[in-house]
Amino acid sequence: MATVTFRNVSKRYGAITALDSLDLEIGDGEFVSLLGPSGSGKSTTLNLLAGLISADSGTIHIGEREITHLPPEQRDLAMVFQNYALYPHMTVAENIAFPLEARKPRPGKDAIARNVSLVAETLGIGNLLARYPKEISGGQQQRVALGRAMVRDPRVFLLDEPLSNLDARLRVRMRRDLKELHRQIGSTIVYVTHDQSEAMTLSDRVAVFAHGQLQQVAPPREIYENPVNTFVANFVGDRETNFLDGILEGEKDMLFRSGSAVIKLGTQRLKNASQKVTLGVRPEAVTISRNADDGMCAEVIMTELAGAELFVYLRLISGQEIGMRCDPREVSLVTGETVSIRFDPHQIHLFDQESGQNIA
């Protein structure tokens, strides 16, 4: 069983708290992404798990075994580094074989060679075995790094932004390959990224970090549809979420009022009665409304046609800017035009203005 359990794990660097009492459980065979902006503690979490740095407090288990204080070589993990960290003085074949040579008892030469060529074939680098890392391309280096991790069938795979050095096309292709790889080998994978679309497309669950604190762990869809706070709502999704500050009115049929704009929320069950709220709505939940009395007046300030989608920047009367995402075949707008817009009530999120926590 290769589950991973963090219990109350903290790591400080002087005054900086890189990781603040992390509690996280990762299931056997699960693909979990650690997502967050730069400096949020993702690499710290991964390095703690790998044993490259030591925790100030808390415990880490892999399966039943506590590994908090074990050196890296005794943890039976494999890791792919952001910069690949291939051994420059070894050929591709020697790089991939290196983890096997640490095994006790050491496997025979034939067994090692067989394993290496098997892994190399799987990754399509069988023809590169005799080359040195500096003689192959970035994408190929990345595969070698993956191969080095795969060859030993570890209990957990750790990947620290392994795709960030690749160009956009290759990144999308490697993403697919990774997912396919996970399907084939079915092992537990912890994947660090600051690219939310990577996290959303690859993982079974996403763990969102900010300022050394775990914000939310959930399947991608749930993270997207039910963000626990404004940070998660804003960070996940490839366009920024629209936020409006305002106050709640009414008992059953609730109204949200922000300046002159009033939005009907219908019946909402609030976890926490609060008057001052922040309303969050994703750009795709903003639509042009047919009948003018239902919506809010907004002026088109800019449009961006991005392939299959049209992204429109609007300005409300209050001066607030709103992003709207729509289908260019259905909507055509010109800059300066005034339109009436509405928010899909099912896709509206309400957050406490003070704490940023989701209340509906």
Place this chain on the structure above:
Amino acid sequence: MNRNPYMRLALRRAALRTVVNTVIVLFALAPIAWGVVSSLKPANQILEVPPRFIPQDVTLEHYERVIGDKGLLFLGNSALVSAITIVFALTIGSIAAYAIARYEFSGRRILMIFTIGVMSIPIASLLIPTFTLLSVVGLINTHVGLILLYTAYQLPIVIWMLYGYFLSLPIEVEQAARIDGHTALGTLRRVVLPLSKPALVAAALFVLVFSWNDFVVAVTMTSSESVRTFPVAVYFYLGFYGREWGPLLASAVISIIPITAIFIILQRYFISGLTGGGVKG
């Protein structure tokens, strides 16, 4: 003639540079050249006035005399002491330097400062205390005694050179080796040291030059012929042959040859960029 003024300027610069370099080279090599040439002259022509650069008669008699007179034994002693000193200094030095470079422990900064500070103590001031120490432990007049002293003298500079180089290596490569299941020592041996060849070669040459050429320590700590190193033997020729320059020059030339050869063989390591390509970004 070339009319392009830039080309002319460049040519003139190149010519000037060649002249200056030639003068420097001549200045540095002249004594050695004179030594080599004179060591091939018969004894009565060495101090001839006016001096002749091209010898009238060429003879190898001085070399035969040096080699015949236990020269090979002394050379062998020097080689043995130097080789083992290099192995000791690099083995201990690389482990120490790696620990200081990569492990966090209290006092490591002070340890490094101390190591560098020790380098400034002149060896002459240590001769008498170390002589006493070696006599007490019974290592006076032995190869082991010399090797231990040389290692101790050279360790600080070896540690310092390797420490700087280790710090410049990408740490992820070492972390990868640890995660791949290799111990700290295994990582040092199979990843760090192979990547540090240029620094190891440079450090080894430092140790070699010191232990091969050392006279003052060896003459103090050894007395019998069986452990005598070559530089000490050269000194003894002065006494044995009176003012005979022939064997003296011949032995000086002999002692230069191995070091020069080793430098030429290993020079490619100084330029090499071995770490390229393993780490991206």
